[in-house]
Amino acid sequence: xxxxxxxxxxxxxxxxxxxxxxxxxxxxxxxxxxxxxxxxxxxxxxxxxxxxxxxxxxxxxxxxxxxxxxxxxxxxxxxxxxxxxxxxxxxxxxxxxxxxxxxxxxxxxxxxxxxxxxxxxxxxxxxxxxxxxxxxxxxxxxxxxxxxxxxxxxxxxxxxxxxxxxxxxxxxxxxxxxxxxxxxxxxxxxxxxxxxxxxxxxxxxxxxxxxxxxxxxxxxxxxxxxxxxxxxxxxxxxxxxxxxxxx
Amino acid sequence: xxxxxxxxxxxxxxxxxxxxxxxxxxxxxxxxxxxxxxxxxxxxxxxxxxxxxxxxxxxxxxxxxxxxxxxxxxxxxxxxxxxxxxxxxxxxxxxxxxxxxxxxxxxxxxxxxxxxxxxxxxxxxxxxxxxxxxxxxxxxxxxxxxxxxxxxxxxxxxxxxxxxxxxxxxxxxxxxxxxxxxxxxxxxxxxxxxxxxxxxxxxxxxxxxxxxxxxxxxxxxxxxxxxxxxxxxxxxxxxxxxxxxxxxxxxxxxxxxxxxxxxxxxxxxxxxxxxxxxxxxxxxxxxxxxxxxxxxxxxxxxxxxxxxxxxxxxxxxxxxxxxxxxxxxxxx
Numbered sequence: 001x002x003x004x005x006x007x008x009x010x011x012x013x014x015x016x017x018x019x020x021x022x023x024x025x026x027x028x029x030x031x032x033x034x035x036x037x038x039x040x041x042x043x044x045x046x047x048x049x050x051x052x053x054x055x056x057x058x059x060x061x062x063x064x065x066x067x068x069x070x071x072x073x074x075x076x077x078x079x080x081x082x083x084x085x086x087x088x089x090x091x092x093x094x095x096x097x098x099x100x101x102x103x104x105x106x107x108x109x110x111x112x113x114x115x116x117x118x119x120x121x122x123x124x125x126x127x128x129x130x131x132x133x134x135x136x137x138x139x140x141x142x143x144x145x146x147x148x149x150x151x152x153x154x155x156x157x158x159x160x161x162x163x164x165x166x167x168x169x170x171x172x173x174x175x176x177x178x179x180x181x182x183x184x185x186x187x188x189x190x191x192x193x194x195x196x197x198x199x200x201x202x203x204x205x206x207x208x209x210x211x212x213x214x215x216x217x218x219x220x221x222x223x224x225x226x227x228x229x230x231x232x233x234x235x236x237x238x239x240x241x242x243x244x245x246x247x
Numbered sequence: 248x249x250x251x252x253x254x255x256x257x258x259x260x261x262x263x264x265x266x267x268x269x270x271x272x273x274x275x276x277x278x279x280x281x282x283x284x285x286x287x288x289x290x291x292x293x294x295x296x297x298x299x300x301x302x303x304x305x306x307x308x309x310x311x312x313x314x315x316x317x318x319x320x321x322x323x324x325x326x327x328x329x330x331x332x333x334x335x336x337x338x339x340x341x342x343x344x345x346x347x348x349x350x351x352x353x354x355x356x357x358x359x360x361x362x363x364x365x366x367x368x369x370x371x372x373x374x375x376x377x378x379x380x381x382x383x384x385x386x387x388x389x390x391x392x393x394x395x396x397x398x399x400x401x402x403x404x405x406x407x408x409x410x411x412x413x414x415x416x417x418x419x420x421x422x423x424x425x426x427x428x429x430x431x432x433x434x435x436x437x438x439x440x441x442x443x444x445x446x447x448x449x450x451x452x453x454x455x456x457x458x459x460x461x462x463x464x465x466x467x468x469x470x471x472x473x474x475x476x477x478x479x480x481x482x483x484x485x486x487x488x489x490x491x492x493x494x495x496x497x498x499x500x501x502x503x504x505x506x507x508x509x510x511x512x513x514x515x516x517x518x519x520x521x522x523x524x525x526x527x528x529x530x531x532x533x534x535x536x537x538x539x540x541x542x543x544x545x546x547x548x549x550x551x552x553x554x555x556x557x558x559x560x561x562x563x564x565x566x567x568x569x570x571x572x573x574x575x576x577x578x579x
């Protein structure tokens with residue numbers, strides 16, 4: 001049974017059909033590269049999975065059960081985590097504070113609760129070690145490299161046991177060496193059985209790391225196949241419309 | 248590169264020193280201490296118990312509000328209404344007590360007014376998304392006008408049956424000859440520091456100032472936190488108003504006029520960053536202390552009071568320039 005299944009999902013904003021009859025499955029331990037030109041519907045699809053939008057029609061199923069979400073918090077509760085393109089980090093806070101942002105651990109009795117710095121530092125340290133990142137929990141994010149910042153954003157998905165991670169352009173604005181770091185992080189997560197949706201413009205990244213590639217064009221799914229059975233040329237053709245569709 | 252290398256070595260050898268020198272409040276504290284030492288030798292009147300008592304008490308009113316202002320500034324906001332809110336709260340206290348009610352009722356009415364005003368500011372800023380500058384500029388005008396309405400623009404100096412209690416509250420010295428306002432200020436500073444560093448609310452305050460968008464997407468209750476922040480700021484103005492009324496023994500409708508600028512100056516000199524995300528309770532106290540020491544020393548050294556603005560203004564610019572220079576290491 002698929003971990004997450006989208007069945008005939010459409011999303012309309014007034015007369016604009018942002019997403020049209022898209023069906024998609026995510027399997028545990030699989031990386032799906034989601035590609036398409038600007039305005040193809042990638043972010044609309046991501047926002048539906050993330051609980052920002054409800055589909056106009058169609059349904060979402062998690063392990064066969066219907067999944068209805070009204071707010072992003074509900075997606076988190078179902079184990080769906082998002083790594084935003086801008087990473088959504090606070091430069092003025094430490095790595096650990098960013099990892100636990102909005103989900104701070106506290107100790108104390110009743111209403112008298114204080115932040116549990118010790119446990120948060122320790123747990124963040126464990127997650128960074130697990131991600132093979134050199135990021136130190138007490139360092140300010142302001143002083144970090146692009147790869148370290150990415151590690152902090154990804155570490156967030158590890159404090160709750162995420163089963164699905166949506167990554168929005170994780171390699172768009174970082175150096176070549178850091179891209180390799182991020183791809184390694186994605187491999188680590190995949191090996192733990194997490195389903196990953198990689199939204200990306202970068203063909204090499206998708207062909208290096210993804211198991212499947214899904215192409216959207218003008219709100220429709222025009223391809224969904226194993227990476228091994230496709231090629232960058234074919235995907236480029238699908239994105240631009242030179243190739244109509246291959247399903 | 249040389250600077251970075253030296254800095255790395257220094258940090259490795261003296262972590263405490265490196266931490267201290269990275270704090271703006273530390274340098275301002277140093278300036279205050281040096282000024283005090285200089286004044287002790289240069290004048291006969293500075294290091295007297297009487298003068299120290301006065302200096303310590305005089306800056307508490309600004310310092311108490313600067314604590315609230317610092318929290319607002321950390322979220323990236325500003326509250327221009329504090330001077331007027333102080334006046335309105337003083338006037339409510341005075342009018343209620345003058346009418347024959349007890350000091351408890353007077354203080355409750357006064358601080359209740361502060362919380363309502365703060366809530367109005369906060370809701371307009373957080374939910375209607377009107378810029379804080381505009382909302383609190385409007386409230387600056389409204390609160391002072393309401394103070395005039397409440398008192399019919401008269402001076403109130405008789406506070407009913409609890410008159411003496413109120414004067415002791417603001418003018419007395421309960422512990423070891425330390426002026427009461429100084430004790431309130433220290434207690435409030437400890438509470439502020441605790442809230443900022445050990446509570447989830449404090450963490451949210453820093454997160455909102457650091458990256459509001461990130462705070463929203465990670466599930467921080469940004470709007471509720473902002474409303475609370477402006478309520479705290481108004482409450483701090485209300486508390487300062489109650490204490491100042493007790494000290495002065497009279498309330499006029501021009502009380503606290505222009506005080507918002509002194510308060511913001513104190514917070515900024517103490518290291519609060521107007522862009523948001525940075526600030527400390529200790530800095531708010533030190534910034535306020537520096538302004539008062541400058542004011543006091545000019546008087547003792549026989550320099551015209553007209554120079555006061557020049558010195559305070561220069562310190563605002565120097566403090567921020569200093570911060571810029573230190574941050575050249577980390578280009579954003």
